[in-house]
Amino acid sequence: MEISTSRIVSLIKRDWILYNRNYTLGVLILFVLCTIVMFLISDEADPETPVDAPELVFIVMLYFVGSFHTLRSYREFSRHADAVTYLGIPASHIEKFLSRWIITLPVFLSVCIAVFSISYLLLSIIAEQTWGVIFTPFSSFEWSNFFKFILFFIFFHSLFFLFALMFSKNSVTKSIIVFIGLWFVFILFNYYINSGSIQADDSFKALLMSNYRYLMLLAVPILWFSSYSILKAKTA
Amino acid sequence: MEVEYSNYILYVWCINILIHYINMISINNLEFSHNRNIGLFKDLNLKLDKGKIYGLLGKNGTGKSTLLRLICGMLKPKTGTVLVDDKPSISRDVELLQRIYLQQEESYLPSISLSEYVSAYRDFYPKFDQEKLESSMQIFEVPMDSKLNEISFGQRKKFFLSFGMATNVDYLLLDEPTNSLDVPSRSQFRKVLTAGFHESQTIIISTHNIFDFGRLFDTVIILDDGQVVFNQDIEAIEQKLSFVMSNTFGDESVVLHKDTRYGEHLSIIPNSDDEPTLVDLEVLFKAVINNSKAINSQFKN
Numbered sequence: 001m002e003i004s005t006s007r008i009v010s011l012i013k014r015d016w017i018l019y020n021r022n023y024t025l026g027v028l029i030l031f032v033l034c035t036i037v038m039f040l041i042s043d044e045a046d047p048e049t050p051v052d053a054p055e056l057v058f059i060v061m062l063y064f065v066g067s068f069h070t071l072r073s074y075r076e077f078s079r080h081a082d083a084v085t086y087l088g089i090p091a092s093h094i095e096k097f098l099s100r101w102i103i104t105l106p107v108f109l110s111v112c113i114a115v116f117s118i119s120y121l122l123l124s125i126i127a128e129q130t131w132g133v134i135f136t137p138f139s140s141f142e143w144s145n146f147f148k149f150i151l152f153f154i155f156f157h158s159l160f161f162l163f164a165l166m167f168s169k170n171s172v173t174k175s176i177i178v179f180i181g182l183w184f185v186f187i188l189f190n191y192y193i194n195s196g197s198i199q200a201d202d203s204f205k206a207l208l209m210s211n212y213r214y215l216m217l218l219a220v221p222i223l224w225f226s227s228y229s230i231l232k233a234k235t236a
Numbered sequence: 237m238e239v240e241y242s243n244y245i246l247y248v249w250c251i252n253i254l255i256h257y258i259n260m261i262s263i264n265n266l267e268f269s270h271n272r273n274i275g276l277f278k279d280l281n282l283k284l285d286k287g288k289i290y291g292l293l294g295k296n297g298t299g300k301s302t303l304l305r306l307i308c309g310m311l312k313p314k315t316g317t318v319l320v321d322d323k324p325s326i327s328r329d330v331e332l333l334q335r336i337y338l339q340q341e342e343s344y345l346p347s348i349s350l351s352e353y354v355s356a357y358r359d360f361y362p363k364f365d366q367e368k369l370e371s372s373m374q375i376f377e378v379p380m381d382s383k384l385n386e387i388s389f390g391q392r393k394k395f396f397l398s399f400g401m402a403t404n405v406d407y408l409l410l411d412e413p414t415n416s417l418d419v420p421s422r423s424q425f426r427k428v429l430t431a432g433f434h435e436s437q438t439i440i441i442s443t444h445n446i447f448d449f450g451r452l453f454d455t456v457i458i459l460d461d462g463q464v465v466f467n468q469d470i471e472a473i474e475q476k477l478s479f480v481m482s483n484t485f486g487d488e489s490v491v492l493h494k495d496t497r498y499g500e501h502l503s504i505i506p507n508s509d510d511e512p513t514l515v516d517l518e519v520l521f522k523a524v525i526n527n528s529k530a531i532n533s534q535f536k537n
Contacts, residue, residue, distance in 0.1 A: 088333070090330050
C-alpha cells in the first residue's frame with residue numbers, strides 16, 4: 001500500500017485550487033446563515049442563556065451541510081472526462097481516498113466548529129449593539145451532547161461517503177432516497193422490537209439500547225473500507 | 237587505469253542495454269471489448285520501444301483511443317497483458333503513473349486559469365519542467381492567465397500538449413492532438429513536439445490527420461479489425477516501398493496499390509532501387525486497409 005504524505009498534501013492542494021471558490025462561498029453562506037438564525041432565535045431578555053437551542057443550529061449545519069459536502073466529494077465520477085483525469089493522477093487509491101476523507105471529515109468538522117464559534121461570539125457583539133445586553137457565549141450550549149453529535153456525524157459521514165462513491169450520477173437525490181429507505185427500515189425494526197412482534201428478550205433490547213453508539217462506531221470503519229474498495233474497483 | 241576505463245565503458249554499455257530492454261511497452265495476446273457481444277481487440281500483440289515517436293493510425297472505431305487507455309491502465313484487458321516496463325499497466329502503481337501522460341481528446345475543464353491548472357497538477361510529476369512549459373506556451377502564443385474553460389478547443393489542445401511535454405514522462409500518449417488546430421498551429425505543434433522530445437521517451441500519437449505529421453513518426457502502426465495489421469519503421473518503408481505517380485512506370489503487375497488524389501493516379505510499388513522514397517502516409521494507410529498482406533509481404537526479408 002503506497003502512502004506518501006506529500007502526495008496527499010498535493011491532492012488536497014489540487015482540490016483547493018479547483019474548488020476554492022465553492023468552498024469559500026460555502027463557508028461565507030454558512031457563517032451568515034448561522035449568525036442570522038442564531039440572532040432570530042436568541043432571547044434578549046435572558047442574557048445568561050441567550051440562544052434557546054444552539055445545538056439545533058449546530059446539528060443542522062453539521063449534518064445537512066456536512067452530508068451534502070460529503071455526497072459531492074466524488075463529483076468527478078459524474079462526468080467521464082473528469083473521472084478519467086482524476087483516476088489518471090499519479091497517486092495511489094489510498095492516497096486519493098485519504099485526501100477526500102480529510103477534506104470531508106476533519107477539515108469540515110474543524111471549519112464547522114470554527115464557523116459556529118465565531119457566529120456565537122459575533123452574536124454577542126450584535127446583541128450588545130442592538131439590545132444593549134451582554135450575552136454570555138456558549139452558556140446555553142449542552143457540551144455533554146457535543147461529542148454525541150460528533151459521533152453521529154462520523155457515522156453519517158461514513159454512510160454518505162459510501163453513497164458518494166456508489167452513485168456516480170445524481171448522488172444527492174439517490175442517496176436521500178436510499179437514506180430515507182434505510183431510516184424507514186430502522187424505524188420499523190425499532191417498532192417491531194418494542195411491540196414484541198420480533199422475539200427479543202429484554203436483556204438483548206437493553207444491550208442494543210445501551211450499546212448503539214458502539215455499534216455505530218463498529219459500522220464506521222466497515223463503511224469506510226467499503227468506500228475504499230469501491231474507489232479501487234472504479235479504476236478498472 | 238585502462239582497466240578501470242574499460243570497466244566503466246562496459247558498465248555504461250550494460251546500463252544502456254538494460255534501459256533499452258526495460259523501457260518499453262509490451263502488449264501480449266490482448267483481448268478487449270466494450271460490450272460482451274462485440275470484441276474490439278482479438279489476440280493483439282505489439283511491442284513499443286523507447287526513443288521513438290509512433291503514429292497510431294486506424295479507421296473510426298478501430299480502438300486507437302481504447303488502446304491508449306489500456307496502456308495507461310485505465311481499462312482492464314479481458315485476457316492478455318499490457319506491460320509497461322514489465323509491470324502490468326492495470327496495477328496503476330504510482331511510480332508507473334508518474335511516467336505516463338495521456339492527453340485525451342476530451343479533457344476535464346475546471347473554471348481556473350492555465351497557471352492554476354499547472355499548480356494543481358505539476359506536483360504529481362517529479363520531472364516536471366516549468367521552463368519547458370513556458371517556452372512551449374510562448375511558441376503556441378497562449379497566455380497562461382487565460383481561463384481553461386474560456387479558451388478555444390484548439391488552444392486547450394496546445395496547452396495540454398505543452399503540459400504533457402513539460403511532465404517529461406517516459407510515455408507520452410497523444411489522442412488526436414491536432415484536431416481543431418489551424419494551419420500555423422500545426423507547424424507550431426511539430427516544433428514543440430520535436431523540441432521537447434528526448435531519447436528516453438516514447439511518444440504515441442493516435443491520429444486521423446496524417447498530413448500533420450509528415451516525417452515526425454519513426455514508426456507507423458495501423459490497426460484494423462481488432463489487430464495490428466501494419467507495424468513498420470519509416471526507414472524500412474522508405475527502403476521497401478516506392479510511392480509513384482502511375483504514369484511514371486510501365487509494368488502494372490508490380491503495383492501493390494493504386495489510388496487517385498485530385499485526379500492524379502498514385503501507386504505503391506516495391507522499391508527496386510537503393511534510394512529511399514518519400515512516404516505518402518495517406519496512400520500507405522489506404523493500401524494497408526485494402527490489402528495488408530500485399531504490403532506486409534514486402535517486409536518479409
